[in-house]
Amino acid sequence: MLGRFFGLFRGKGLIIQGTGKLPEGEARKVDVGDVLAGGRQVILCRVKGKLHALDAECPHEGGRIVPGPLVDGRFAVCPLHNYKFDAATGENDGHLCRAAKTYRVEEKNGDAELWV
Numbered sequence: 001m002l003g004r005f006f007g008l009f010r011g012k013g014l015i016i017q018g019t020g021k022l023p024e025g026e027a028r029k030v031d032v033g034d035v036l037a038g039g040r041q042v043i044l045c046r047v048k049g050k051l052h053a054l055d056a057e058c059p060h061e062g063g064r065i066v067p068g069p070l071v072d073g074r075f076a077v078c079p080l081h082n083y084k085f086d087a088a089t090g091e092n093d094g095h096l097c098r099a100a101k102t103y104r105v106e107e108k109n110g111d112a113e114l115w116v
């Protein structure tokens with residue numbers, strides 16, 4: 001069933017409204033589908049004016065990367081062990097674990113299109 005849900009968005013992104021209001025160096029969480037039923041949480045991050053999308057699931061030990069101010073204006077944080085992830089690449093600062101999953105996101109007229 002979840003595959004069918006995500007299949008609806010193949011080739012066409014999910015529209016996220018109001019992303020143009022996300023300030024520089026900040027991050028916002030977006031639920032994609034019913035998270036309790038296997039949906040995803042995505043962290044949208046604004047770095048140097050560009051929007052980036054990270055999966056909220058931390059690749060270290062399954063914690064959650066959180067929204068909020070980005071460390072040094074570009075790293076999203078998982079508070080479980082305070083690992084930092086580059087919003088643009090998903091790479092862990094210090095390469096202590098594998099990279100967080102990233103998604104394609106494009107912004108237009110203050111809204112974003114997200115491919116998960």
Ligand code: FES
Nearest residue numbers: 058061063078081
């Ligand atoms: S589980 Fe995220 S930093 Fe350890």
